Amino acid sequence: MGMRIENRMYPSLFRTSEAESLGISKHRLLHDPRFRAVIDGIHRDELKLVEHPTPSWADDAWMNESLKLRAMTMAVPGIAAGGASAARLFGLPLPRRLIDSHLHLVTFDPGRKVSRKGISLRRHNLAEGDYWLGMPMHSPVGVFLDLSAVLTRDELVALGDSIVGRWHGPPLCSLEFLRTKIAERRYLRNRKRVEAAMSLVRESVDSPQETDLRLWAINCGLPEPVVHPPVRCPLLNRTVEPDLGYPHAKLALEYEGDHHRALRSQWNSDITRDEALRQQGWEVLKVTSQTNRIRLEHKIRYYLERRSGLAGRDSLKQC
Known part of the structure; x- marks a missing residue:
């Protein structure tokens, strides 16, 4: 799955010290909304626009944060x-508690300092960074480890699934690479949490909802469902991969987001896929954000016991 990149228009940036040479008076710089400050020392020109590569899924908040980062790189070299x-x-x-306007930065320069409102800087001894869409970024491995301090195990699994998965595009790195880099760390904060999360990170996950559903099943004491089990469907003359499934019991779990109902093409595709799976003897359980999880657990246990001859409900821990 590729990531579609668009060239969107952004306000151009200039330093406060450049205003006079650009013909901008001190009064206009302070009072004209065209030249609002992005950060101290860096202003934006709302009429003089420039192009920057932008993911198709990016919203206004993403664009504002990326612009603020670009402004910071002009003011403070050696940050990401x-x-x-x-x-x-x-x-x-x-999680929602981490969605705000605060700009988090890292540096690999031990002497670098930043003291600005709404901006924090973390120093790292290990230089792991690169440019992504023209912006300096900490490596996905570094991001994963830094956030282990503020995320729960399950939230960290969702982050890891997304790093090695394909939610917004191709993986940022492979699961093997992520595991190797973490294993190489001699000193690792929150080691138990990181290792517990890494044991549950899986490749090819398409969305955080898939991760949530899989972890919910595990936390209920159900067997872990397989991510995208391949099912050869002669009716379609191709292999179908449901979101999650139990191949031994021919039981598929499909998470249906709002776009499944809103897009007619997606709706029709889902119907065709489910018909093909059922022709191959699979049962398909649909899951939405409104699904009663207690009833869903009972359904999954019923089909697992019925189709795979499990010993009974007592052999599976109840939620």
């Missing part, structure tokens, strides 16, 4: 987006 800011710019899932 890190933590929650890097995660937001990469398009990784975060």
Whole structure:
């Protein structure tokens, strides 16, 4: 799955010290909304626009944060987006409490300092960064480890699934690479939490909702469902991969987001896929944000016991 990149228009940026040479008076710089300050020392020109590559899924908040980061790189060399800011710019899932306007930065320069309202800087000894869409970013591995301090195990699994998965585009790195880099760390904060999360990170996950559903099943004591189990469907003359499934019991779990109902093409595709799966003897359970999870658990247990001959409900821990 590729990520579609668009060239969107952004206000151009200039330093306060450049205003006079640009023909901008001190009064206009302070009072004309055309030249609002992005950060101290860096202003934006709302009429003089420039193009920057932008993911098709990016919203206004993403564009504002990316502009603020670009402004900071003009004011303070040797910094990169890190933590929650890097995660937001990469398009990784975060809990609502970490969705705000605070800009999180990292530096690999031990002497670098930043003291600005709404901006924090974290120093790292290990230089792990690169440019992404023209912006300096901490590595996905570094972002994962930094956020382990503020995320729960399950939230960290969702982050890891998204890093090695394909929610907003191709993986940022492979699961093997993520595991290797973490294993190489001699000193690792929150080691138990990181290792517990890494044991549950899976490749090819398409959305945080899939992760949530899989972790919910595990936390209920159900067997872990397989991510995208391949099912050869002669009716379609191709292989179908449901979101989650139990191949031994031919039971599929499909998470239906709002777009499944809103887009007729997606709706028709879902119907065709489900018909093909059922022709191959699979049962398909649909899950939405409104699904009663207690009833869903009972359904899954019923089909697992019926189709795979499990010992009974007592052999599976209840939620």
